[in-house]
Amino acid sequence: MRRTVAGIVAALLGIAVLAVTAWAALAPIPAGTRDALFEIPKGTWARRMAGDGVSILPDRIRLTLGLRDVLVLRNLDDVPQIFGPTLMMPGQSFRLPFAVASDYTFDCTAHPSGQMTIVVEPFPDTPWARLVWRTRELSRPPAG
Numbered sequence: 001m002r003r004t005v006a007g008i009v010a011a012l013l014g015i016a017v018l019a020v021t022a023w024a025a026l027a028p029i030p031a032g033t034r035d036a037l038f039e040i041p042k043g044t045w046a047r048r049m050a051g052d053g054v055s056i057l058p059d060r061i062r063l064t065l066g067l068r069d070v071l072v073l074r075n076l077d078d079v080p081q082i083f084g085p086t087l088m089m090p091g092q093s094f095r096l097p098f099a100v101a102s103d104y105t106f107d108c109t110a111h112p113s114g115q116m117t118i119v120v121e122p123f124p125d126t127p128w129a130r131l132v133w134r135t136r137e138l139s140r141p142p143a144g
Helices: 002-026 044-049 127-139
Strands: 035-040 060-064 070-075 081-083 086-088 093-097 102-107 115-121
Touching: 035 060, 060 070, 070 081, 081 102, 086 093
Parallel strands: 035 070, 060 115
Antiparallel strands: 070 093, 081 086, 102 115
């Protein structure tokens, strides 16, 4: 009797996993905001000048065309920050939309290494790509 119940539970669990996987692979991805917001906190420059190796931005930011393909940097610090060729004054935001999947490297004064890489991935238009994208989104730390 125990084997029968265990077998039924295992079968139901298998069916549930299969159903969730099929949904993740086949369901369209809803497009909400396309912005990926990252903020430079107040006091970042002062902490760096005091010798703190504070890391506020990731080394690599991953974006996805058609879903999250606009990088938004907001400078909440007391000093100007440089991102690529752009000077962001305190309180300013900078929006950079991407239209081509590629890796982009920018100079960035808010980053400890002085550079940041933006990885823009293609839209996940196949079932396997949607499954991989959703799995990656579940494991991604919240932005900003």
